[in-house]
Amino acid sequence: MLNKQQTQEAIAIMGEMFPDAHGELIHENSFQLLIAVILSAQATDVSVNKATPALFAAYPDPTALAQAPLDDIIAKIKTIGLYRNKAKNIKACAEKLLREFGGKVPHTREELMSLPGVGRKTANVVLGDAFKIPAIAVDTHVERVSKRLRICKQKASVLEVEETLMKKLPQDSWVTAHHRMIFFGRYHCLARSPKCEGCPLLFMCKDGQIRLGIKAT
Secondary structure (H helix, E strand, C coil), rough: CCCCHHHHHHHHHHHCCCCCCCCCCCCHHHHHHHHHHHCCCCCHHHHHHHHHHHHHHHCCHHHHHHHCHHHHHHHHHHHCCCHHHHHHHHHHHHHHHHHHHHHCCCCHHHHCCCCCCCCCCHHHHHHHHHHHHCCCCCCHHHHHHHHCCCCCCCCCCCCHHHHHHHHHHHHHHHHHHHHHHHHHHHCCCCCCCCCCHHHHHHHHHHHHHCCCCCCCC
C-alpha cells in the first residue's frame, strides 16, 4: 500500500504527465454541468458532449427542462446509453430544483444527492467543478488507478476508495487530484491495455511490475 507521501508523489507525477487535466464535460454553468454529469453515468463524456449542445440550446435552464415534453428530451439524448431513464431523471431533477431550491443548484452533497439521478459521484463532481468545494469523485478510472497503484485495498468499495484518497491527499488538492487520476486512467493506465512500459509511475506500481515480469522491489 502506498503511504501518504507516496500517494502525493504519484499524483504529482500524473500532474507532470497531464498538466491540463480538467473536467471534459462541456457546460456553461452549474445547472448544465449537473445535467451533463447525470447523463454521463455509464456513458462516455464524448457521447454526452455530442448530445448536450442541442439539449441545452432547447432547454437552457431548469424551467425550460422541467416544462419540456419527455419524448422531446428522449429524442435529444437517445444516442446516450440508458437514455430513457436519464430523460426521466433530468426532467424530474429540473422540477425538484424549481420546487425546492428556487431553480438553483444546491451547494451541499446531501442536497445534491436528494435530486433524481444524482448519486455521490455526481454530487462530488458538481461540488468540485462548479463550486470549487473540495471533493473527490470516484469514477471507474479513479477506482482502477487507486487499486492498481495500491493506494487503497483491492477489495475497497467506491466509498472506501474515496475515503482513503481523502485521508492520503491534502484537502486543497482533492479536485485537482481527481482530474489527474481520471486523465491518467483514461489516456494512459487503460483498463485493458495499460501503458506500463515506460510509465513514470512504474517504479511504485506493483501491478505494472507484475505485468512486465519485473521483480518488485
